[in-house]
Amino acid sequence: MTELEELSVTINELNNIWPLLEGDERNNVLDERDKLDELASELAHKTINQGEPALIIAIDSLKEAIQIATDVKTSINDLSARTEKVAKMVKKVSKAAGKVSKLVALL
Amino acid sequence: MKRNIVTIMASLLISACASTPTGQIEAFGVAAADVTAKIDIVITDYNRTNIDNKLARMAQRNKKYTKSDFDPIRKILIRDADKKSFALYQANNALGAYAISLSELAAAGSREQMTRASIKLNQSLKSMNKNYKIIKGTSDDLLNAEKNAEISRVVAEVSSFYAENKRAKALKKIIINSDSQIQAIGKIINEQLLKSALESRIYTMRGTVLAGYFADYNKTTDKKSFAVRKKSLDFMYRQYIEMQATGATILQAQNAITSIMHAHSVLKSELEKDQYTSKKIFKSIGEIITVHKSYDDLEELMVNCETEVITDDKKGIICKD
Numbered sequence: 001m002t003e004l005e006e007l008s009v010t011i012n013e014l015n016n017i018w019p020l021l022e023g024d025e026r027n028n029v030l031d032e033r034d035k036l037d038e039l040a041s042e043l044a045h046k047t048i049n050q051g052e053p054a055l056i057i058a059i060d061s062l063k064e065a066i067q068i069a070t071d072v073k074t075s076i077n078d079l080s081a082r083t084e085k086v087a088k089m090v091k092k093v094s095k096a097a098g099k100v101s102k103l104v105a106l107l
Numbered sequence: 108m109k110r111n112i113v114t115i116m117a118s119l120l121i122s123a124c125a126s127t128p129t130g131q132i133e134a135f136g137v138a139a140a141d142v143t144a145k146i147d148i149v150i151t152d153y154n155r156t157n158i159d160n161k162l163a164r165m166a167q168r169n170k171k172y173t174k175s176d177f178d179p180i181r182k183i184l185i186r187d188a189d190k191k192s193f194a195l196y197q198a199n200n201a202l203g204a205y206a207i208s209l210s211e212l213a214a215a216g217s218r219e220q221m222t223r224a225s226i227k228l229n230q231s232l233k234s235m236n237k238n239y240k241i242i243k244g245t246s247d248d249l250l251n252a253e254k255n256a257e258i259s260r261v262v263a264e265v266s267s268f269y270a271e272n273k274r275a276k277a278l279k280k281i282i283i284n285s286d287s288q289i290q291a292i293g294k295i296i297n298e299q300l301l302k303s304a305l306e307s308r309i310y311t312m313r314g315t316v317l318a319g320y321f322a323d324y325n326k327t328t329d330k331k332s333f334a335v336r337k338k339s340l341d342f343m344y345r346q347y348i349e350m351q352a353t354g355a356t357i358l359q360a361q362n363a364i365t366s367i368m369h370a371h372s373v374l375k376s377e378l379e380k381d382q383y384t385s386k387k388i389f390k391s392i393g394e395i396i397t398v399h400k401s402y403d404d405l406e407e408l409m410v411n412c413e414t415e416v417i418t419d420d421k422k423g424i425i426c427k428d
Contacts, residue, residue, distance in 0.1 A: 002299075002303045004303060004304055004307060004308070005303055006308050006313040008310070009313050010312075011314070012311055012314050013316045014320040015311075015317075017317065018167075018322070019318050019319075019321035019322035019325055020325060021323075023408070026237075026322075027168075027169060030168065031193065031347055033315075033361060035129040037160070037311075037315065040200065040308060041308075042159070043304075044305070046305045047299065047303070047304040048193055048194065048195045048196060048300050048304050048305065049192070049193050049195075050194055050196025050297065051195070051197070051198065051295070051299075051300070052390065053296065055194055055198055055292060055295045056194070058198075058288040058291040059197055059198055059201045059288075059292065060215070061285070061288045062201045062202075062205050062285060062288045062292065064279050064291070064428075065208075065285040065288070066201075066204050066205050066208045067206060068214045068277070068280075068281055069205075069208035069209060069211070069254055069277065069278075069281050070208055070211075070212075071206070072212055072273065072357045073211050073215040073386065074116040074217070075157040075273070076212075076215040076216035076270045076274055077215050077216055077220075078209070079216055079221070079266045079269065079270055080172055080216060080220045080221050080223070080224040080266065080270075080299065081224075081226035083221070083225060083262055083263075083266060084224045084225070084226055084227050086228060086231075087224070087227040087228040087230070087231040088227075088231070090228070090231035090232060090234075090235050090338065091220075091230075091231040091234055092235045092236070093234070094231070094234050094235035094237075094238040094239070095234070095238070097324070103370060
């Protein structure tokens with residue numbers, strides 16, 4: 001059981017006691033419950049905020065894998081882009097040649 | 108002509124799953140997107156219960172309050188702007204980004220993409236041939252239709268096989284190497300963040316609110332009628348059931364994470380089975396022959412199309428009417 005779970009069990013037990021009490025007895029139990037509740041709140045916040053070192057290491061490794069996947073994807077996509085570039089160049093050059101031939105014919 | 112179009116479309120569809128487990132990668136992506144939604148539900152629930160808990164604690168005291176007593180409540184909430192820094196969200200985002208990167212890699216350099224590029228090349232070569240004839244003042248072709256289509260076909264075919272081979276190798280390496288990280292992240296999110304931190308906390312905070320109603324009930328029970336007592340108990344029982352159901356939303360988020368872990372381990376084991384044995388190589392050669400045939404149809408389409416070969420989103424690769 002984690003520290004947070006242990007705190008939760010104690011708070012639950014105190015919540016089962018104080019509604020049956022009155023006066024100072026009730027206030028004392030409520031004081032203790034609130035103190036533990038503050039601790040539990042901080043601990044929960046810290047746990048979901050910071051995580052443990054193993055989690056951070058795993059996240060960093062996964063980020064490296066994402067980068068590799070992105071790099072390979074880019075290099076593969078470059079292949080079709082290069083073919084399209086060749087197509088564009090051929091089109092451009094042949095158009096220019098066509099224009100030149102028209103000009104030559106006029107002279 | 109129609110047969111050609113159907114064959115090309117079918118071969119493009121088949122090619123999407125021929126060498127890489129695209130279906131499972133897609134399933135993995137869907138599972139990862141589902142996790143984000145489920146975790147958001149848990150965090151919304153956590154924020155709402157936190158406010159309820161603080162207000163209940165205040166109401167359980169016989170004290171007087173002012174507006175400033177509400178200030179501490181704002182500090183305990185997880186705001187959208189803060190989410191990026193939270194380990195829970197970082198882990199979740201990493202899983203999501205990983206799934207997207209795999210899906211994009213699986214779709215990169217698809218045969219359709221390569222074919223589209225080769226069609227553009229074919230059109231440019233046609234245009235070049237036309238201009239050549241004008242310049243030379245001849246009716247002889249520099250590149251006849253057959254030669255032109257063959258060049259485009261070879262470019263598409265070589266590029267396509269190169270892309271598929273590179274993609275399959277990269278996916279295999281990435282997925283096998285990342286599986287231990289995926290399993291570790293999933294386990295920590297499920298056991299430590301969702302179960303131990305969020306579930307136990309939400310359950311306890313709901314218990315604190317409920318205790319206030321019990322205190323009220325106990326204080327005045329001897330002065331109330333049966334009907335009033337029953338009405339109060341009905342209300343408190345509903346609160347109690349809600350408290351007991353705390354695990355349900357957490358369980359949904361945990362199930363979503365478990366789906367991710369499972370989808371990834373299926374991917375990994377499938378790729379691990381592929382040992383590149385001679386049988387596999389033979390199968391690959393068989394696939395190459397099949398694909399070569401599909402490009403024969405493309406080549407035929409390019410030769411026979413008297414207008415222009417175009418790609419239509421609905422019909423696939425067709426000859427323009």
